[in-house]
Amino acid sequence: MPIKTISSAHNNDLKDLSRLLQNARDRRKSGLMVLEGIHLATASLEAGGELTALYINAEASAHPEIVQLVASVGERVAVSYITPGVFAKVTALTSAPELLALARRPVPERPAAHVSRLLLEDIQDPGNLGTILRSAAASGVNEVFLSKGCVDVYSPKVLRAGMGAHFVLNLHEAADLEAVLNDFNGSKLVTALDGAVSLYSQDLTGPVAFVFGNEGSGVSTALQALAPARIKIPMPGQAESLNVAMAATVCLFERVRQLEAQAG
Incomplete structure (x- = not known):
């Protein structure tokens, strides 16, 4: 041309x-x-x-x-x-x-069975979403499911924040997150401020589905009901909560830490 x-x-x-x-x-x-x-x-x-x-x-x-x-x-x-x-x-x-x-825009491949995955419900901030994708790519969790209420995952702002992560992930847009969780056979973990179980008490060495919700309202009650483990990240300091992108990063890399420890 x-x-x-x-x-x-x-x-x-x-x-x-x-x-x-x-x-x-x-x-x-x-x-x-x-x-x-x-x-x-x-x-x-x-x-x-x-x-x-x-x-x-x-x-x-x-x-x-x-x-x-x-x-x-x-x-x-x-x-x-x-x-x-x-x-x-x-x-x-x-x-x-x-x-x-x-x-x-890439067409996602059929998700691999029995591999860890990330479920994102109604994430609205492009910077948060791009950062989460970057952490997912860095931690080796390549299957990402996004609800219809998420900001456009291929918006310029999300792409900039992702720094190329989009191109190594299998991104499923407008996913039915309830169906995805129902079909998943591994551990299902939902973050919640009033979660009764510490993230660090969980065995993350097998297939895990991490669920993160909207910046303001968190994970919906419908999704929480499908995940047996409601987890929290211990925060001994004065902050009331973590930004969703930071919370996702902590969880994803706790999985990496446990896998590294298991490998010796």
Whole structure:
């Protein structure tokens, strides 16, 4: 495909790009996501993702990683260079990234049986969700189920916070979390402030389903009823609770600690 130069914010391609950046409904309908910056675009490709378009800040056109990226996608991907002033109008970031890339939203594979998983109910803050995904990827829990009430997992803010975690996880959107828990045969753990059992008293060396809920209301009573173990993270300090992303990280890495201890 020929490389284009775009110097007007009224360009139809840029208008479509702006809509995808701002509107979750348009992203879902199109089956696309917008990747901001070299790191996310490269991480997507390395994981086997499919880019459909590259919009490059003309000021960064000679950047070695951009030159390499353009060469690697060849003629499969439409490439456009955007003049700096116009590029800055498209992205909401204070400091414009080197590029924006359009990519196909991955289609999740059938979840593997008897492996640990993460269930997320109505997580609303993009930063929280991205951080949770990053911790899941780092801890080796790759099956993630998100309720319909979660913020768009492929929103630009969640993608930025995830730092590439999306591309190594099996993400199941709009999942029926009650059905997922019912079908799971391992340990089922729900975090709750009034949970009677300490996280550190639980055996996490087998398959585990961790359930985390909305920042304000926590895990719904319906899901709590399906999980025999209501757990809490001991907090000897003065804070009343942990941010959901921090709580998830503590739980995920307690599992890692126990597995490391078991391995000797």
